[in-house]
Amino acid sequence: MPRPTTVLLTALAPVSWGTTYAVTTEFLPPDRPLFTGLVRALPAGLLLLAVGRRLPRGAWWGKAALLGALNIGAFFPLLFFSAYRLPGGMAAVVGSVGPLFAVGLSALLLGQRPTARTLATGVVAAFGVSLVVLRAAGALDPLGVLAALASTASMSTGTVLTKKWGRPEGVGPLAMTGWQLTAGGLLIAPVALLAEGAPPTLDGRAVGGYLYLALANTAVAYWLWFRGIGRLTATQVTFLGPLSPLTAAVVGWAALGQTLTPVQVAGMALAFAATVAGQLGTAVRPSPPTVRTGAVVRSRERLS
DSSP: OOOOHHHHHHHHHHHHHHTTHHHHHHHHTTHHHHHHHHHHHHHHHHHHHHHHHOOOTTTTTHHHHHHIIIITHHHHHHHHHHHSOTTTTTTHHTTTTTHHHHHHHHIIIIOOOOOOOHHHHHHHHHHHHHHHHHHOOOOOOOHHHHHHHHHHHHHHHHHHHHHHOOOOOTTOOOHHHHHHHHHHHHHHHHHHHHHEEEEOOOHHHHHHHHHHHHHHHHHHIHHHHHHOOOOSSSOOOOOTTTTHHHHHHHHHHHHHHHOOOHHHHHHHHHHHHHHHHHHHHHHHOOOEEETTTTTEEEEOOOOO
């Protein structure tokens, strides 16, 4: 598959995640972020487990549990906690530094040296997102800031480790996604029960909203995300992250009647340009062919 197509398909994941705010506010019961995270993760994970029909083996039980905790189980609660304690948009700004986290972790865990261009692109992306989502200044809650940083670090670490460990022989991204969503959902379940109590009563709109979040927004989106990690560098994947707050801003303008100021439009242009530059500046070079007895043998590295 051509690499531009892979980038575009992977980008559908953060674009889908950018619709979460609108769906949550318009369709779901209020003040149930952990229950929402649980319904997003666990049913989607069980569905993908049933479709993939593969369970981890050996060391992959521990690896899948750790990746599920980093990418889902810890990420969702920390993200929601920070969003409730910080002024509007600040959690998204902190989250937009994810590419910089990934650059540092890739250097540490994958041996990929960051370039000045990559670092500058990450700064521009975060600055662009800040112009889009920040509103009137408000007091910054230290716990909220720490939670936002922790959620960003958790997802970035999970992304880099997913790239480092790859997948077991014969296991595709569908099964790997199911493992992680199930592990993350099981981690969220007791926290949601203790913090929020019994599940709320759901009407038809809420059921429809949760079905969208569980299927399109989580099962399909995370499958595309982890599939992309297998084909792109970890830095390239995380540079697609700013598409999420940009999509949220566009949906708010188009569907919720929110206005976009010239400063926000300029920020969107900056963040989008940085996202594109993040793909061009970190392109993966194809592995050179290995010559054996006069024949050209292509690399057998698995890409899917």
